[in-house]
Amino acid sequence: MEKDKAKPVSFSQTTITELMIPSYANFGGKIHGGILLSLMDKVAFATASKHSGAYCVTVSVDTVDFLQPVAVGELVSLKGSVNYVGNSSMVIGIKVIAENVKSGTVKHTNTCYFTMVAKGDDDKPTQVPKLILESKTDVRRFVEAIFRKKLKKDHKEKMEAMKKSWDKDEMSRLLENERCIIES
Ligand SMILES: CC(C)(COP(=O)(O)OP(=O)(O)OC[C@H]1O[C@@H](n2cnc3c(N)ncnc32)[C@H](O)[C@@H]1OP(=O)(O)O)[C@@H](O)C(=O)NCCC(=O)NCCS
Numbered sequence: 085m086e087k088d089k090a091k092p093v094s095f096s097q098t099t100i101t102e103l104m105i106p107s108y109a110n111f112g113g114k115i116h117g118g119i120l121l122s123l124m125d126k127v128a129f130a131t132a133s134k135h136s137g138a139y140c141v142t143v144s145v146d147t148v149d150f151l152q153p154v155a156v157g158e159l160v161s162l163k164g165s166v167n168y169v170g171n172s173s174m175v176i177g178i179k180v181i182a183e184n185v186k187s188g189t190v191k192h193t194n195t196c197y198f199t200m201v202a203k204g205d206d207d208k209p210t211q212v213p214k215l216i217l218e219s220k221t222d223v224r225r226f227v228e229a230i231f232r233k234k235l236k237k238d239h240k241e242k243m244e245a246m247k248k249s250w251d252k253d254e255m256s257r258l259l260e261n262e263r264c265i266i267e268s
Contacts, residue, residue, distance in 0.1 A: 089213055090213050090214035090215065090216050091135055091213050091214075091215065091216060092215075092216040092217075092218050093165055093166055093215060093216070093217065093218060093219075093222045094218060095134070095135065096131050096132075096134035096135035096164075096165075096166055097131065097163070097164065097165045097166075098127055098130045098131045098134065098163075098164045099127070099161055099162065099163050099164070100123060100126060100127045100130070100161070100162045100164075101159055101160065101161045101162075102123060102159070102160055103157075103158075103159055103160075104119075104154055104155065104156050104157060104158050104159070104160055104182075105156065106156050108156070109156050113155070113156065114153040114154060114155060114156075115153070115154040115155070115156070115158075115160075117148075117150055120150070120154065120160070120180065120193070120194075121145075121148065123160065123162050123180075124145075124148070124162060124178050124180065124196065124198065125142055125198070126162075127162040127163070127164035127176075127178055128142060128164055128176040128178060128198035128200055129142070129200065130164065131164035131165065131166060131176045132166070132174045132176055132198075132200035132202065133202075135166045135169070135174060135212060135213065135215070136174065136202035136210075136212040136213065137213075138202035138203060138204065138210055138212070139202070139203050140174075140200040140201060140202050140203065141200065141201055141203060142198055142199075142200055143173065143199045143200065143201050144198070144199040145196065145197075145198055145199075146196060146197040146198075146199070146232065146236070147196055147197070148194060148196045149194055149196075150193065150194055151192065151193055151194050152182070152191050152192075152193050154182045154193055155182075155184075157184070157185075158182045158183060158184055158185075159182070159183045159185055160180065160181070160182050160183075160193075161180070161181050161182075161183065162178055162179070162180050163178065163179045163180075163181075164176050164177070164178050165177050165178075165225070166215055167197070167225040167226060167228070167229045168215070168225070168226050168229030168230065168233075169212050169213070169214065169215045171209070171211055171212070172201050172202050172203075172209030172210055172211060172212060173199055173200065173201050173202075173209075173212075174199070174200050174201075174202070174212055175197050175198070175199055175200075175229045175232075175233075176197065176198045176199075176200055177195065177196075177197055177225060177229075178195065178196055178197070178198060179192070179194075179195050180192070180193045180194050180195070180196075181193065197229070197232065
């Protein structure tokens with residue numbers, strides 16, 4: 085089938101640009117983080133569905149750090165690119181930049197990684213096409229995604245092991261120098 089053929093990264097690279105309007109702002113006059121998250125989800129969906137030729141769902145979002153505030157009137161561009169494909173999953177790298185059209189300044193507000201899964205007509209995960217890595221950057225991003233996946237798995241396992249080993253005394257000791265008061 086045509087949609088099972090390997091596709092290059094460039095085939096599905098997608099950019100969404102949106103003007104930050106006043107209704108997107110919080111009480112401090114800056115753009116709500118949730119507005120940016122919603123735009124990231126849109127570009128992740130567009131990129132993943134283009135690569136897979138299927139309906140996709142968001143499974144996981146890794147490290148969304150808002151490095152700089154975004155102001156009303158700025159043009160926000162979100163660039164999505166497939167960094168990695170598994171069987172049914174795809175990691176979409178998203179770079180967000182905000183541009184002040186009057187001053188010409190461009191700031192990089194964040195980079196994050198959405199894991200999307202392609203679903204078939206039966207609503208079950210379905211295989212996605214292989215990814216053709218055309219540049220050194222494509223190769224580096226694919227390898228980085230594998231490492232990130234492994235680190236996440238290790239982190240999850242360590243957290244689970246630690247949680248099992250904590251008793252009340254151990255938790256009190258860990259919280260000794262923290263800014264909290266234990267009342268229970
Ligand atoms: C994602 C979902 C399809 C996984 O279904 P499942 O029956 O557990 O399927 P699998 O275990 O085979 O996982 C499918 C893929 O998702 C990946 N996956 C599952 N959970 C994951 C997680 N937390 N982080 C990263 N990848 C994950 C698996 O590694 C697998 O990847 P692969 O096919 O490339 O090897 C299912 O959990 C789902 O539909 N979740 C809801 C998604 C949704 O509605 N999102 C919108 C937000 S409300």
